Amino acid sequence: MVSTKLYTAIYAVLFVSATVQVLVEFAGLSYWLAFGVIMVLSAAKAVLVAAYFQHLRFEPRSLTYLVGIGLVAALALTLAASYSLL
């Protein structure tokens, strides 16, 4: 498993990147660029939490796929429904 030190480091990274998200908003970037950066940061944080705090990295890959299927279903609904309006 992972040492407490690594957990602490990950916690620090999460903490800082949450702050960065808000700073990006005030950095005066164009809306969609800021949108992209902020969502990528959220996704990266989510991956860190899932991989280490939920230790998916150290589990059989099937659990990751399981969550991935749920994610694909949710995204399919969101994207296809939104597209149907355009």
Added chain:
Amino acid sequence: MTDASPGGDAAADGGHEVARGGDDHDFPGTGSIKRWFVTTNHKDVGILYIVTSLFFLVLGGVLAWLMRIQLLAPRALGEGILAPVAYNQAVSAHGLLMVFWFLSPFAFGFANYVVPLQLGAKDLAFPRLNALSYWLYLFSGILFGVSFFQGGTFSGGWTMYAPLNVPTFTPDVGASTAVLALVLFVASVTVSSVNFLTTMHRMRAEGLTLRNVPLFSWTILLTAWMMLFAFAALLAALLVLSSDRLLGTTYFAMESPAGALLWTHLFWFFGHPEVYIVFFPALGVMAEVFQTFPGRRIVGRKWFILAMVLVAIQSFAVWMHHMFLTSINLQVKTLFMITTIGISLPFDLMVFALIYTMLKGKIRFTTPFLFVFGALLLFIIGGITGVFLGAVVLDYEFRGTYWVVAHFHYVMVGGVTALVGGLYYWFPKMTGRMYDEFLGKLHFAVYFVGFNLLYFPLFVAWETPRRVFDYAPELAPWHQLATVGGFVLGLSFLIMFYNLFKSAFVGDPAPDNPWEYATTAEWAVSSPPPLENFDGTPTYRDGHLEFIDDGEVAPSEERSGGPTGAAVSDGGVTASATRAVTADAELPTAEATEVEGPSHASIWPFVLSAGAFLVLLGLSPLQDAAFPEGMVGAAYATTAVAGGVVTLGSLVAMGLEPFHGPVFEEGEAWPFAGIDNGKVGMWIFLASDVVLFGGFLGAYVFTRVAFGWTGWEPIPSDPIPGLVNTYILLTSSFTVVLALVAAEKKHKWGLVTSLGATFVLGIGFLVNKGLEWQHLFHEGLWLSTNVRASTFFLTTGLHAAHVIAGLVVALYLTARAWRGAYLEDSRSVEYFGLYWHFVDIVWLFLFPLFYIL
């Protein structure tokens, strides 16, 4: 199922019932009423499901009769036996009851009874959760029944289209109650899906790889997967609807951008998989019976399974064919027409496989075979008429007519036909007695004539508009024919009830296998099977079913309680085998690792469900987040509070109750080998929760796109409180990690402190959020201000509800840890952490979407 003393079974199972005045001793026989309230055995639960679902069949059927009587002639308002709103209620309740409270539970009655037997398991992975599924189902049905007496039940059709589904158009309290009843039903389905998926992936007998699993079990496996994701989307839809009705949010209100369209997306994303969810088990029965009575193994078995897997996946990509007449764009309609026509192809393969199997065999026309053969014919008609509806241009003409009604009744009731065949097929196994073959065949003849007399004229009279009781007078003869057919079909069930009821007591005793050429494992045990299914451990090691004496394998594994005695080849698998003993519930009371025989009795699933029933009943009259004035409102509020106390109390009681799930011998566990049942169950649940939040976020994104993405400002003008909450949640996630580390190091106070810190941080999160909301309320913003405010309050509110649920568990864990728990076995802490981190992850997306972007 056995009247033979359960204690004897436990003794035969290794004689370790001595340790405790265990549940086995308290487990009453089948003749006792008490047995049916406390049982957690899968066979008992299966029978409860079947009997209850048949009750709802009768209820839904009587409503259908009322409609058919009304339709004997085209009526003006006020004519006929039903008042206009009563007719609408009958139509809506008939649809909801038949689809939700009859069809799926009827199929899952068989699933409960048969699947563990076919897998070689002693029970489902989480027996108490299985009982919980049943009781939630029963109480959700009762809640639906209550809705008729609260001014009238829901009257907007079973599809509950917006904006008819909001109080502006359906103001009765009963309409809200019907929606809440569905919420409770979905809770039952979710618990059941998690349980079946864990069981079917983790608890197959040695050598029983997925490829070799019997076809009925295959259909249930795929059904459970579809249920897990589809019902999560329905839950999102229903929670949003409940909030619109009870709290006053405005997602589906007329003035919200694309509110009506949002409902159709959420509903049909669930609704189309639902078609296969109700049909697949019927297909499984067909596959079993089509093998047994022609005496042939199914032709192209591998391809049959592959076709089903394809359908299960593709079922999530066809939903917009229910929306061809809405304002969705032409490109997406075309795309969904293609996927829809495409999904009919795997079905062609399955139909031909069944026909060819039949042709290659030597058919014996027993009652079960007649029913599934009839079902195949009906399904072919239903399927072909559905292809018409899948074509965009034809649907422009057919939509909202009786063509649709006739089509889906051929499909759905075609499925029922197969399931009735399944009831005759497994009746000897369940009761130990044979039914009367002549009466069975008579039932089939009357049923089949009645069915076609009822539904075929509806194709002819297709120009009748759906859901109304007025139609062109020249169509009246067809409707009269259909009404006659309705009564023939309904009354044919009297023959079945008489036959089965009588035979259950005085029928000829059934042998283990009354059907020559039936090959699945349920026929290898006695009729009915013993309480724990098998006398030995079933194995398919040598390519066929065998039973190994329990003495050879079980004791060394079971008594070890730790890694010492379990030093069999692969550590991972064996460890999970010993652990699985206690792995009931999402958060097992893990310290009870001393091993005993499996338990079969718990009253708490019943009490918990009753509590949930009271909560929802109590909340039903809410409008704009307020109870009605006066005594009535006070009575409802009291009911809700009392229900809450009962629910919470029974959850704690269930957590503390010593209960042992089935002893799990080493077997096939792809793809979750080496992971605890409890952990697999938790992750499966979380995957469905991903879809639940996906539905909420999808609703938000969709509404915002309809509104104009960049014209939409975040509700909180200041992101800082949100950022502070992000910090708090991240920190609480970290403390949960520390708690697990402390537990693994057997560091009691580290564990207590970390868990306590998590609890305090969670409270801090809620307080901060409360202050923020308070501030927004003072600014004049409320849930009903506009849809922008609605999405903000409801989505973050759902998240806060998850936090509160987590805090209840955190408090429980802290208290137990204080008394020294979790140091030997930290799994409860770990599973709680999985949930808590998930809630954290959700917030990582809510924060930017609702506060900064």
